[in-house]
Amino acid sequence: MPKWITQVGCPYCGSSCDDIEVLVSDDGKKILETRNACVIGNEIFHHVSSPDRPKKPRMRQPDGNFKEITYDEAVDYTAKTLLKSKKPLIYGFGSTNCEGMSAVARVAEKAGAVLDNCASICHGPSFLAIFDNGYPSCTLGEVKNRADVVLFWGCNPMHAHPRHTSRYSIFPRGFFTTKGQMQRTIICIDPRETDTAKLANIHLMIKQGHDYDLFDAFRTVLRGHDIPAEVAGIKKDQILEAVEKIKKGRFVMIFFGMGCCHTDGRNHNVDIAISLTRDINSHTKASIMAMRGHYNIAGPGQVWSWQFGFPYCLDLSKGTHAHMNPGETSSVDLAMRDEVDCFMNVGTDAGAHFPIDAIKHLKKRPFITVDPNICMASEISDLHIPVRVVGVEEPGIVYRMDNVPIQFKKVVDGPEGVPSDEELFDRIYERMCELTETEPIWLPSREHAKAPTAAEQ
Amino acid sequence: MAEILIKNGFVIDPTRNIDGDVADIAIKDDRIAEQVGSGAKVIDARGKVVMAGGVDVHAHVAGPKVNVGRLMRPEDKLFKSPYAQESYRMESGFSIPSTFKTGYDYARMGYAFVMEAAMPPLHSPHVHEEIHDTPIIDQGALPVFANNWFVLEYLKNQEIENSASYVAWLLAATKGYGIKLVNPGGTAAWAWGLNCLTLNDTVPFFDITPAEIITGLMKTNEYLGLPHSIHIHQNSLGTPGNYGVTLDSLRLAEGMKAKNKFSRDTVMHSTHIQFHSYGGDSWGNFESKAREVMDYVNQQKNITVDLGCVTLDETTTMTADGPFEHHLTRLNHLKWANTDVELETAAGVVPYVYDKDIKVCGIQWAIGLELGLYAKDPMRTFITTDHPNAGPFIRYPRIIKWLMSRDAREETLASFKYSSKVIDATNLHAIETERNLYEIAQMTRAGPAKALGLSHMFGGLAPGMEANVVVYDLNYKDMPSDPEMIERAFSRARWFIKSGDIVVKDGDIASHGNKRTFWVNAKVKENPQVIRDIHEKFLKDYTVGLNNYPVWDSLAPNPYVINIDVEA
């Protein structure tokens, strides 16, 4: 009999929904059906069973074709390449678990690598703002239970985080928000009329690139000063109306996305958004949150902060201490300056996301991809090492966009012989120690302690 | 692990009233033994002090707020670790060190056990991930309860039994050690931007007062017979004139009796009491009320306190007292992180510079030390810095120096820009007391171990106890005239044996030891109402599934579980 497994985590977007139900075949190997997931989430679960998935590492041959090799060979090649390199760059981690991020950190430390994650090209500017101004935030349950004024600034959850609005931010009936959407004023700040904007009570169709001006106008009004007749393409009346709603709110929530941190002003936009949040807290309660893209892209920021003190752009090449200086130690900048002599793309697709010039430089030297699936990066790699799919074939901790850790289950067995990210990186590390005749540094209390399977729970 | 003999040291063990006797300490595997064979490894401790491993009753070393501090403060990494060693993991950070540095630094100081002082239950997997990555030291974590919806509702209806069932469930679910209260009711109020500053303020919506929460959780704790008493961060922290509230809260323990099987005879631990011993009614006339507070603590035998000494460093404040951190950021205008946690708690983080040339900071520094010097019972008064709130834990040796040497205190006091104003607002200048090594061992080892209900394992050197033994470069019979030598000796142990492993040798890390996670499993009889309430709240109010909430065993792979059977 096929079996329904409940409260499964979805390894796709930053909503990190953990209420998915998955019907698993008798033999525990195939996913037959899912419930509760959105279209994208559903697709992720079904894709796992795709027959096209690679199950062996593939190494580029002199003739340009891939040839399947063993995991031992792949581990050996990767270990040797990392050791030979002066400035290897290990990048990605949008889609893997914290166990993998922790294991790779040990490899990076040994290799003297630069360790970076997708925040480098996404919410990197938000980190810069947080370094300067802090981060007054909350968990998503606070939004659900309390928020009666919700701002979406430069983000479109209806597309990027499909169930965000139904689980947390617009529709749900919470403890103090028993009337759900009726009780919430939705304010959307976006130059386009997105599907989220269509749901909003107030849509401020801001002139592109003028976010800072508008934030400033909000703060000015909130502090009781006058503003010009129009700011950032928005009429004064509309701004006053929005600020009035904010002041009257009992719990104001600001969600911001890439439209805010990747338009003109970048980190300064987020900085002033945080200042606005601070200001609102003099009138009522307010919180702010970055709409993180992937289900565990908050994870590397957590794991590497507790291990090294920095969330991204970690240069471990100095050996004695970690160093972070975005612009200097950030992936794209390193690649553009052609400083990288070995590139590892892990659990993401740098091939699709990096500027073409950066990829051209990286391609000059060993280029390795670790990912369950075929993607643009895997296809231009010298070596592609497939791993199990976290949240489906491999359990693990993930950090939701609000930095709440969620223990994701495993629902089916992975393809035979295919390791998890953690296992793979531990093997690479051990091989590096063998090659350098050094003692591996394990913290003795685990290391391969295994999370329970869904069945055991 | 095998046999070790630590020979001819000056042994200081308050649990057996041993004060500087020259003796040998034998270790067999992970325990102190009566004797060992001739093949034992011999460590010569002649002319040196031998104590049990240190026990820290209260430090913020693992979890979401510590980590947001690390994340938002790259500048904290500019202070490089002076002791980093090549064959160990990289070390980072000063006031909020990386997990690796945390473990290494505690070990270098000879500490065996550290209690993480505030675990938000929803984030407990995170706390345990960090504890897992903190080498060497044994750790536990205290989940926060005093603003939790379940607890507030049960206590409002005076349902101690339900409160106890829920606490037992949550301790097991989060692998927690005991009951922590942070700004009872005030943090729940903060979810609406409010606070509870006195014991009788009503918590919005829940219609209960801080006094009722404190009393209710004290009763819950004794109903369950947990190893530790309730552990409270009181209301109105850090405000001039708060000592009245402090005394009112402490009085709630009057008449309460400890009921447990762990030889704990106290019912309340009041933490970082320095922040709660303030007089005056503004920062202008701010003054010490250490004497008033400590007089009460001295006579009220069923409470313990820790100091929370200000160390005069640039540091990072962090607490589940959300409204306090908001108040602080509006005072110092530095960056502010906050996390409100659904149904449970909140937390805030703000960097802070305790500048010795600011009058208020000087007074705070003096208050912490006054409390440590006025204490009549060092077994109930423990050295902490509320790490990292009043200063980083690596300053414990400096606090020990100040407590042990009046010269050292006077030197620091004299270096202040406003030293005469600080002297006027405090009593420190007039205090001649100097603590001795025996008292320091009580305040850093035997005392906290007892308060945590771990006196059978930690804090002493009796045969059968955990083999946590530290050798310091101090001559009991010939103490250095230069107080700096005291600080230096306590900063880097000559030897530290943790659970039978030599983890520090000559001040350097020698092994990753075998760290454990301590948690308490209190078995209560099944309580259908509480189970129903839990299911309902997870269904309706939480955004995480009940099934995914309890911390996996694999996150605490080396557990030490204290089982309690609670009789109905």
Ligand code: SF4
């Ligand atoms: S909203 Fe995101 S996490 Fe939730 S089911 Fe859809 S893709 Fe998955």
Ligand SMILES: [Zn+2]
């Ligand atoms: Zn504290």
